Amino acid sequence: MSQSLNVVRVNILGQQYVIKTSADASYINKVADYVNERMDEVKQSAGDDQSQLRTAVLASMNITDELFTDRKEHDIVIDKIEAKTLAITEFIEDKIKETENK
Numbered sequence: 001m002s003q004s005l006n007v008v009r010v011n012i013l014g015q016q017y018v019i020k021t022s023a024d025a026s027y028i029n030k031v032a033d034y035v036n037e038r039m040d041e042v043k044q045s046a047g048d049d050q051s052q053l054r055t056a057v058l059a060s061m062n063i064t065d066e067l068f069t070d071r072k073e074h075d076i077v078i079d080k081i082e083a084k085t086l087a088i089t090e091f092i093e094d095k096i097k098e099t100e101n102k
Contacts, residue, residue, distance in 0.1 A: 012036045013043070013052060038063055 003022045010032035039059040
């Protein structure tokens, strides 16, 4: 079965884009709003005289930095959870062995 595509119109830096996607329209609008905000921040900080391509590239770099930072933090949290899970498992196994040896 093929999934039907939604057609979503979004506005990024005054440009209209038509997105064909299987994702929910509200999700695509959130993504577009986020991209638009980041691009607007870059444009404001660097001045209006830069091209939209340059603005898009710099905003993409900022968004990618956010993604990589979040992934790194996620990996750190996962490592901590795995270490605590291992410690708890070892503790429980030790208690079971102690109980069996009595």
